[in-house]
Amino acid sequence: MRSAMQRAVGTALRRASSRNYSSGTTPPRKVVVLGAAGGIGQPLSLLMKLNPYVSQLSLYDIAGTPGVAADVSHVNTRAEVAGYMGEEQLGKALENADLVIIPAGVPRKPGMTRDDLFNINAGIVKNLCTAIAKYCPGALVNMISNPVNSTVPIASEVFKKAGTYDEKKLFGVTTLDVVRAKTFYAGKAGVPVEGVDVPVVGGHAGITILPLFSQATPKANSTLSEEDIKALTKRTQDGGTEVVEAKAGKGSATLSMAYAGALFANACLKGLNGEPNVVECSYVQSTVTELPFFASKVRLGKNGLEEVLGLGSLSEFEQQGLESLKPELKASIEKGIKFASEN
Ligand code: NAD
Numbered sequence: 561m562r563s564a565m566q567r568a569v570g571t572a573l574r575r576a577s578s579r580n581y582s583s584g585t586t587p588p589r590k591v592v593v594l595g596a597a598g599g600i601g602q603p604l605s606l607l608m609k610l611n612p613y614v615s616q617l618s619l620y621d622i623a624g625t626p627g628v629a630a631d632v633s634h635v636n637t638r639a640e641v642a643g644y645m646g647e648e649q650l651g652k653a654l655e656n657a658d659l660v661i662i663p664a665g666v667p668r669k670p671g672m673t674r675d676d677l678f679n680i681n682a683g684i685v686k687n688l689c690t691a692i693a694k695y696c697p698g699a700l701v702n703m704i705s706n707p708v709n710s711t712v713p714i715a716s717e718v719f720k721k722a723g724t725y726d727e728k729k730l731f732g733v734t735t736l737d738v739v740r741a742k743t744f745y746a747g748k749a750g751v752p753v754e755g756v757d758v759p760v761v762g763g764h765a766g767i768t769i770l771p772l773f774s775q776a777t778p779k780a781n782s783t784l785s786e787e788d789i790k791a792l793t794k795r796t797q798d799g800g801t802e803v804v805e806a807k808a809g810k811g812s813a814t815l816s817m818a819y820a821g822a823l824f825a826n827a828c829l830k831g832l833n834g835e836p837n838v839v840e841c842s843y844v845q846s847t848v849t850e851l852p853f854f855a856s857k858v859r860l861g862k863n864g865l866e867e868v869l870g871l872g873s874l875s876e877f878e879q880q881g882l883e884s885l886k887p888e889l890k891a892s893i894e895k896g897i898k899f900a901s902e903n
Contacts, residue, residue: 588615589829592657592699594688595664596643597624599814600704600821604663605632607822613829614639620653621645621664650688654695658832661733661825662688665705667812668804681705682714682899689715693722700729700828700864704821708732708764709889710896712843712853717900728864731828732843734764734855735820736813740799741771744792749780760796760841761848761856761871761882763892768885769797774875789877831860844868851886853893 591608595601596619605619609632617639619629629643644653654660665681685705692701697719705711712732719725737760746753757777762770773789784792795802803813824840831838838860846854846868857869874882 586613586833589613589658589832590616590618590656591639591825591829592618592620592654592660592696594620594653594660594662595705597621597628598663599667599811600663600817602628603815603818604661604821605629606635607818608661608825609633609635609637609639609641611822611826611829612638613826613833617641618653618657619643620650622647650691651695654691654699657692657696657699659700659702659825659828660692660696661702661704661821663704663817663821664688667814668706668800677706678710678895678899681707681711682896683903685711685714686718686900686903689718690722693719693724697722697724698726698729700731700832702731702733702821702825702828704733704817706764707892708734708843709768709853709892710899713893713896714900716845716853717897721900726864727845728866730844731824731858731865732764732853732855733821733824734760734769734841734843735824736817737764737769737771737796737799738841739816739820739823741773741776741792741796744795744799745771745773745776748788748792749776749778749784750782751778751780759857759872761854762885763853763855763889764843765892766797766888767881768889768892770878770881770885771796772872772874772878774878775872786877789875793877793881827860828864831864831866832862834862839869849882849886851890851893854889 591614593601593605596605608614608617619625625643625645629641633641665684703712715730741758741760742756745758746756758771759775760771762768771793827838827840839857841855842858843855844865848854848856858865859867
């Protein structure tokens, strides 16, 4: 009997993948998880092992990867699993990668903001991206390590310095914000969550997370009040803190993040394989606003990012939210660029 988790994952992956691939009918794809033994890394590695697009799954961490790799490798799906541990094995883990997912770093503890994590995670991301530039410069990169608002600009600077930067290949993973916005909206609007769509734009910390509930579909059964929309917006922005506090010092969102990371990686793989109309929200190099990086809907394709889509029409509340997030997002971007240039 399949467990509830297997059924949920199976349904999500089937929905995410419009064609029913079996091994041999989809091109070989090597996916690497950097930080694979962590709270996010472990369930994310399992979900990528269940992904029918993945032929090789490379799991890297500074410790603990042989156990995770052995465990995950027993799952009877197509992907061949290999575990790598320690910096001397990083090159081997990365070579020939199509997609590198980075959940390496330290998570938020109670009372910490994402920016408190900055110095530790910025250094980790910088080192990992230096290795990506060397060993798999053509791979798509999905950045999960926080603060995403700064780690994506850091990665771009590292790649620029190495001469390998391609803005079509670097993505900040904001899918958890979208997943939360959809769940919270469905509950409030009284509509089935499976069919809900809510774009989330801006960045990935506090007020920089801007869910566009005015564009949510399907429409609520009875119109949501201004207060409802404000409360939904705040809950989406504080979703990470809700989990940090509930876990009472034992970590931050890991299971829902792994699910969100697997959804976004799946979308990237669908794009690489040439499937049409793959659209997700992501934090990317952008001209949608005056800021150099911004999250919005993007179209994914054979080269990674095919098109950054616009914001659509915003309510007055969302327009205000957009203006108020810009200074904070700008400062986080500048902080990342400064870190990369000084280190
Ligand atoms: P964790 O501490 O459980 O796991 C992190 C893993 O990274 C550990 O296994 C650790 O050994 C590994 N690691 C540390 N340095 C490394 C290095 N140089 N190379 C490779 N691996 C290294 O933390 P977690 O809860 O899994 O969170 C990981 C990151 O994801 C944190 O930065 C967290 O803030 C972030 N996060 C992002 C989102 C998002 O929506 N983007 C959501 C939740 C958490």
